[in-house]
Amino acid sequence: xxxxxxxxxxxxxxxxxxxxxxxxxxxxxxxxxxxxxxxxxxxxxxxxxxxxxxxxxxxxxxxxxxxxxxxxxxxxxxxxxxxxxxxxxxxxxxxxxxxxxxxxxxxxxxxxxxxxxxxxxxxxxxxxxxxxxxxxxxxxxxxxxxxxxxxxxxxxxxxxxxxxxxxxxxxxxxxxxxxxxxxxxxxxxxxxxxxxxxxxxxxxxxxxxxxxxxxxxxxxxxxxxxxxxxxxxxxxxxxxxxxxxxxxxxxxxxxxxxxxxxxxxxxxxxxxxxxxxxxxxxxxxxxxxxxxxxxxxxxxxxxxxxxxxxxxxxxxxxxxxxxxxxxxxxxxxxxxxxxxxxxxxxxxxxxxxxxxxxxxxxxxxxxxxxxxxxxxxxxxxxxxxxxxxxxxxxxxxxxxxxxxxxxxxxxxxxxxxxxxxxxxxxxxxxxxxxxxxxxxxxxxxxxxxxxxxxxxxxxxxxxxxxxxxxxxxxxxxxxxxxxxxxxxxxxxxxxxxxxxxxxxxx
Numbered sequence: 001x002x003x004x005x006x007x008x009x010x011x012x013x014x015x016x017x018x019x020x021x022x023x024x025x026x027x028x029x030x031x032x033x034x035x036x037x038x039x040x041x042x043x044x045x046x047x048x049x050x051x052x053x054x055x056x057x058x059x060x061x062x063x064x065x066x067x068x069x070x071x072x073x074x075x076x077x078x079x080x081x082x083x084x085x086x087x088x089x090x091x092x093x094x095x096x097x098x099x100x101x102x103x104x105x106x107x108x109x110x111x112x113x114x115x116x117x118x119x120x121x122x123x124x125x126x127x128x129x130x131x132x133x134x135x136x137x138x139x140x141x142x143x144x145x146x147x148x149x150x151x152x153x154x155x156x157x158x159x160x161x162x163x164x165x166x167x168x169x170x171x172x173x174x175x176x177x178x179x180x181x182x183x184x185x186x187x188x189x190x191x192x193x194x195x196x197x198x199x200x201x202x203x204x205x206x207x208x209x210x211x212x213x214x215x216x217x218x219x220x221x222x223x224x225x226x227x228x229x230x231x232x233x234x235x236x237x238x239x240x241x242x243x244x245x246x247x248x249x250x251x252x253x254x255x256x257x258x259x260x261x262x263x264x265x266x267x268x269x270x271x272x273x274x275x276x277x278x279x280x281x282x283x284x285x286x287x288x289x290x291x292x293x294x295x296x297x298x299x300x301x302x303x304x305x306x307x308x309x310x311x312x313x314x315x316x317x318x319x320x321x322x323x324x325x326x327x328x329x330x331x332x333x334x335x336x337x338x339x340x341x342x343x344x345x346x347x348x349x350x351x352x353x354x355x356x357x358x359x360x361x362x363x364x365x366x367x368x369x370x371x372x373x374x375x376x377x378x379x380x381x382x383x384x385x386x387x388x389x390x391x392x393x394x395x396x397x398x399x400x401x402x403x404x405x406x407x408x409x410x411x412x413x414x415x416x417x418x419x420x421x422x423x424x425x426x427x428x429x430x431x432x433x434x435x436x437x438x439x440x441x442x443x444x445x446x447x448x449x450x451x452x453x454x455x456x457x458x459x460x461x462x463x464x465x466x467x468x469x470x471x472x473x474x475x476x477x478x479x480x481x482x483x484x485x486x487x488x489x490x491x492x493x494x495x496x497x498x499x500x501x502x503x504x505x506x
Contacts, residue, residue, distance in 0.1 A: 007048065010053075025037075035064055038057050045057060046086055058092075078122070079124065079125060081095065092125070096122055103142070119143050133190060136183075146176075148173060151169040173209060180199070183199065200256050201257070208280050208281070214243030218243065250281045251281060254277070288325040289326035291322040317348060317380070320355050324407060328414065350376055378401070384397055413442065414451065417454065452465065
């Protein structure tokens with residue numbers, strides 16, 4: 001593609017005359033003859049850098065082929081004109097945009113095979129051309145949606161050509177995700193910011209679908225045994241746990257979205273879609289605190305917050321569930337305490353009381369928690385079985401219920417370490433409603449994470465929560481206590497002197 005050059009000649013009159021001459025020829029059915037005449041003049045206008053005339057000829061040539069319903073001729077001429085030496089960029093761009101405007105009509109009236117051929121032709125023409133990056137992205141999105149539809153409804157897919165086999169639903173979904181993932185729309189200067197965000201979210205959505213499909217296939221192969229997995233791999237099938245690479249791409253895509261832009265007025269739908277995808281990603285890795293944060297962002301959205309008994313209530317309930325599911329650390333402690341004092345949570349009795357149990361430094365007996373909150377929590381989307389009967393979702397809900405039990409135990413250990421310096425292992429086990437082995441396992445995990453300090457004396461059957469102090473620590477502590485004592489003595493002496501002075505004056 002040559003650099004833009006100055007127009008050398010104006011061929012408008014010649015183009016007007018030739019268009020008037022070729023119009024009756026094209027209408028008479030002599031399409032090839034009319035196009036050949038136009039191609040001869042197109043070379044002159046292109047060499048003369050006459051942009052307006054070249055554009056008129058390119059659109060006229062493609063229009064003649066389109067109106068004649070000769071789509072093979074249309075595709076060949078689009079490819080030919082775009083590859084001409086010294087072809088003007090704006091002329092190509094307008095020709096491509098004109099052809100794109102016919103896609104819907106061709107799909108409805110001529111069928112998907114003709115539509116698909118034109119889409120592939122236009123994608124071939126736009127490949128590698130920066131000035132056509134936005135049209136190429138839109139064409140790729142349309143093609144990806146076509147393959148995604150085939151993955152959900154294989155019967156709607158066009159019949160394969162002789163000698164070819166129809167792609168499986170999984171292969172169609174993989175093709176759709178790969179097509180969109182190739183686009184780096186965040187670098188496109190010609191695309192509006194909102195459209196960029198929509199493309200990135202669509203990339204993330206397809207990657208999530210593909211990751212779930214690969215994860216499900218991996219579990220199926222694992223269940224069938226290693227021989228089945230090896231056989232599938234030798235056939236070029238899906239590798240076990242292969243969905244992890246797609247989950248990584250989802251995380252990378254999430255970082256490309258500017259969260260500040262999502263908060264602007266008019267972008268609420270994009271914001272909700274973005275955080276819904278991020279919630280799915282966080283749930284995959286059981287990052288409950290991140291899930292709670294994403295639900296909090298959703299709840300902050302004005303249109304959601306206004307629905308007190310609808311989506312607003314649902315979002316707030318999910319914040320409460322996932323913040324108590326999150327492992328204890330400084331960030332989790334800060335969020336749960338801020339949520340506890342929020343007036344909106346006080347209107348939800350069950351969720352408020354559940355959060356209160358984790359904020360208050362008191363023991364919670366798991367049988368009591370299970371009997372009070374279990375009947376309600378086990379019917380929610382977070383802890384209950386999947387309404388669609390999906391086995392993976394049901395298993396994930398059961399895991400979250402077990403995680404809640406673990407968080408109750410961890411809370412109880414933190415409370416015990418606050419009130420006890422030493423306790424027998426038997427007594428600790430009875431307070432936690434666990435077996436000795438389970439108690440040791442969870443206690444060791446909390447010690448490793450730095451949540452509590454503890455030492456277990458197995459022969460004596462004792463657990464110590466008091467950290468052994470060095471001589472230096474004891475001396476510093478004694479010096480601090482002496483300093484406080486001297487401050488109190490000095491303050492008392494000053495108050496006594498003041499009282500004596502007042503008494504002397506009277």
